[in-house]
Amino acid sequence: MIKQFFSSAFLLMAGIFSFSSCATVKEYQKSKLNDADMALHSRKCQKTEMNFHGYREGSAGANGGKTGGGCGCN
Secondary structure (H helix, E strand, O other): OHHHHHHHHHHHHHHHHHHOOOOOOOHHHHHHHHOHHHOOOOHHHHHHHHHHHHHHHOOOOOOOOOOOOOOOOO
């Protein structure tokens, strides 16, 4: 009986603590989610990775805007 009471009390407390952490986000607060500071990795890092990928692929002249192939000739 006591074991069942403590088990029920523990589940109740776990439920209260887990649901109390949920909060509604207002519309004006959602605009901050699109900030560059919220990105997982920076644009500069992503651009460099795309440049390496294009260079290794060899079918395109990377992302420098040049129209030559991946061999380095323009």
